Amino acid sequence: MEKLLEIDDLTKVFSLGSILSRIRITAADNVSFYIKPAEIFALAGESGCGKTTVARMILGFEEPTSGAIVHKGKKGGKSKNKKVWFTEGVQAIFQDPFGTFNPLRIVDRYFFETIQNFRLARNNGEAIKLIKEKLNAVGLSYKAFCGKYPSEFSGGQLQRVSIARALLTNPTLLIADEPVSMVDASLRTSIVNLFKKLKEESGVSVLYITHDLATAYYVSDRIAIMFRGHIVEMGPIEKVLIDPKHPYTQLLRESIPEADPKRRWSKAITLSDIEHEEYLREGCKFAGRCPDVMEKCKGEVPNDVYVDDVLVKCHKYTGNRASFPYAETQRRAS
Amino acid sequence: MNQTILRTEQLKAFYVLDVLGSRKVVKAVNGVDLEIMKNEVYGIAGESGCGKTTLLNALYGAIEPPLRLIGGKVYYRVNDEEIEVSSLNAEEKRRLRWEYVSYVPQGSMSVLNPVIKLKESYRDFLDSHVSGKTKDEAFEIAKRHISALGLPHKILDAYPHQLSGGMRQRVTIALAALLKPRIIIGDEPTTALDVVVQRGVVQLLKDIQDKLKNTIILVTHDMGIQANVADRIGIMYAGKMVEEATTEEIFSNPLHPYTKYLINSLPRFGDKTTRESVPGSPPSLINLPSGCPFHPRCPYVLDMCTKQMPRHASPDTNHKVACWLVGEGEDGKAS
Numbered sequence: 001m002e003k004l005l006e007i008d009d010l011t012k013v014f015s016l017g018s019i020l021s022r023i024r025i026t027a028a029d030n031v032s033f034y035i036k037p038a039e040i041f042a043l044a045g046e047s048g049c050g051k052t053t054v055a056r057m058i059l060g061f062e063e064p065t066s067g068a069i070v071h072k073g074k075k076g077g078k079s080k081n082k083k084v085w086f087t088e089g090v091q092a093i094f095q096d097p098f099g100t101f102n103p104l105r106i107v108d109r110y111f112f113e114t115i116q117n118f119r120l121a122r123n124n125g126e127a128i129k130l131i132k133e134k135l136n137a138v139g140l141s142y143k144a145f146c147g148k149y150p151s152e153f154s155g156g157q158l159q160r161v162s163i164a165r166a167l168l169t170n171p172t173l174l175i176a177d178e179p180v181s182m183v184d185a186s187l188r189t190s191i192v193n194l195f196k197k198l199k200e201e202s203g204v205s206v207l208y209i210t211h212d213l214a215t216a217y218y219v220s221d222r223i224a225i226m227f228r229g230h231i232v233e234m235g236p237i238e239k240v241l242i243d244p245k246h247p248y249t250q251l252l253r254e255s256i257p258e259a260d261p262k263r264r265w266s267k268a269i270t271l272s273d274i275e276h277e278e279y280l281r282e283g284c285k286f287a288g289r290c291p292d293v294m295e296k297c298k299g300e301v302p303n304d305v306y307v308d309d310v311l312v313k314c315h316k317y318t319g320n321r322a323s324f325p326y327a328e329t330q331r332r333a334s
Numbered sequence: 335m336n337q338t339i340l341r342t343e344q345l346k347a348f349y350v351l352d353v354l355g356s357r358k359v360v361k362a363v364n365g366v367d368l369e370i371m372k373n374e375v376y377g378i379a380g381e382s383g384c385g386k387t388t389l390l391n392a393l394y395g396a397i398e399p400p401l402r403l404i405g406g407k408v409y410y411r412v413n414d415e416e417i418e419v420s421s422l423n424a425e426e427k428r429r430l431r432w433e434y435v436s437y438v439p440q441g442s443m444s445v446l447n448p449v450i451k452l453k454e455s456y457r458d459f460l461d462s463h464v465s466g467k468t469k470d471e472a473f474e475i476a477k478r479h480i481s482a483l484g485l486p487h488k489i490l491d492a493y494p495h496q497l498s499g500g501m502r503q504r505v506t507i508a509l510a511a512l513l514k515p516r517i518i519i520g521d522e523p524t525t526a527l528d529v530v531v532q533r534g535v536v537q538l539l540k541d542i543q544d545k546l547k548n549t550i551i552l553v554t555h556d557m558g559i560q561a562n563v564a565d566r567i568g569i570m571y572a573g574k575m576v577e578e579a580t581t582e583e584i585f586s587n588p589l590h591p592y593t594k595y596l597i598n599s600l601p602r603f604g605d606k607t608t609r610e611s612v613p614g615s616p617p618s619l620i621n622l623p624s625g626c627p628f629h630p631r632c633p634y635v636l637d638m639c640t641k642q643m644p645r646h647a648s649p650d651t652n653h654k655v656a657c658w659l660v661g662e663g664e665d666g667k668a669s
Contacts, residue, residue: 046528047499154615155382181526184381185556189599189611196608211528214558218601218609242604255533257558259600261581264562269533 004205005058005090005173006034010067012053025279027053029229030067035173038203040195042216042237044252045226051209054226055177058207059092071173088118091166095178097158101150107161108146114168134164137202138194156187163194167204174198177209188212192219213256217241225249228278228285235310245312247290284315292316338411339549340370340393340517345406347392350399360619362388364573365406367646370549372516375539377564377581378553379596381616385573386553387440390519393551394437395419395427410434410517432463435517436510440525445506446494452505453490456512463513476512482545483508483538500531504538511542518542519551524559536563557596561585566652569593572617572627574643579653589655591632626658634659 012028027050035041043051056062058069060083068075071086094100101107111131114120121127132142138160150158159179166174176195180188192215198204210216216223217237224234225248233246244250251269270289278285287297294315302315344367349360362385370376378386388401397403397420408419412434422430431437439445447455456476460467467475477487485504494502503523510518520539524532536559543550552563560567561581568578569590577590588594595612614631617623623630629639638658646654 046530157615185558186381186596186599186612189601189609192601193608193611213529214601214603217603218606252529255529256603257529257532257536257556257562258602259557259561259585259597261561261585265533265536268537269530 003034004037006070008068011065013065026229035205040206040220042208042220042223049226050229051226088169090173091171093176093179096182097162100162118169134167138164156183173205175207232313239310246314248286337372338369339372341409342368343407346404348404361573373547374565375550375563377560377567380570383616384570433513436515438510438520440521448494500527517549521553577655590657592628
């Protein structure tokens, strides 16, 4: 099976506080997953669970403490050539489209700049043709786009513009970090439909980072649920979200407000008070809020086990100890 | 029992802007009639830029230039007497605020003063409304209030930046409920929070309403949240209320095409069929389309829609809708 991107035991440690009272937070703790070509992979979890840190490491904004990111069988690196090669294949879309673009700059400039940087066109005419093609793919017209400032677009439109910009290099993978959380609920569907269309028509893979499980369910093929730096559950979307195994996934699943007044929330939940405390917890990080907590959970980090093709990190389950599908990468790397 | 607590009559609030000598009028609230009852959660839904926040400002009586009250009136019922808000002077308004009606603004995670501890914020607040309390007394009140709402009271000793976004949001809501107001107005209190925290915030709002038996006006574009908390929902589009009904009715029998889109565009579990979002984008409030403002995006557009704005028809006593398709003339009692 071919893999487009492999994340291999990625770890990132941040130090907080002064020299005297330093605490170390493992924002990503041995995170491993892979993305296949033409697949939408969702990485979900609440804020502060480390999902953005993973995205930033993949994009090279953050240096991993350990672990490897392998794209099309090659490792990304620091040298300029490798970076250019990597960014041509992997493009990013960010949360806030109004923060993505400089408000005093016309948006076309970004498009021409990208074309120039990657030498995608030989002359102006070709460049415009390319831009038109990409705008068309996201459902915008060149006329309505040309010569405008970011403030002249609505949030949903500007997010489309930012997707069109990412598509210029014909990437094989889009890293979308919370692309719809700033967009109105009614327009979210149009953005995620666009990801579906790109996947089906152009074979683009998407790493869809979100806390919105409803849209994740709607577009993704596979999903990984992150909690305080760990992946706690990973597998095909139908299995993970329709029949969640990890108590945290169950909590997430129940907390999605359903547009059905007959099915309101009835149970009360406990929220974490301070993030640090959960990060620093020994054993299972979810033990403080878990409804099924056992003695064992407080001291011992659970192993990753496979239950019914789904990877689960919880003491409740005993199953085949996960033999990681990315073991072959490790062999190749060493 | 079911008494009106807040009522508006053809409320119109426009932003009047002077841009390089030419006058621009943004019709953000354009003739809204509301009747909000005691002890209910009234939800207002609609896309960004449809005038939801402006409507709340008008309800709260916080009308400051460039926003102007063009027409219509807002009435509060205070101690069985109807009070017209714009007739009050600044001092009377100030007294009503927080004690009678309080407001949780949008992005309230960042409304707390970042350089003082939360207990100082609470004391500031108590000082300006309840006189003659010592520092310790005020702290005691704040502590009891916070604990009663299920929040850890140690947060009073923290600075706002030490708390997570969800916690800050809940502290702000708790602050708004401190003086037991009869009406709490919440502007997108759950937006930009993730699902579990969102649920915590909704839980807190419901708890407060249970305890105080007051009215909550909740604005959010998230129909899932609306389904979960609201008793009645008003759907707003381009400064107008286009549909209003009980929550069950809105979700089981939406009549306005816009409401149908809002509800059907939501993805649901166990159903991966393609969902359509509302086509096009919201109209500019400076330059509204003629007739029904939804007609350029409406798939069922009739000739009449482009010419005249439909009035509210009531197919049912608790259901109001402004759409020509529903047939105002035949069975509707036009308002």
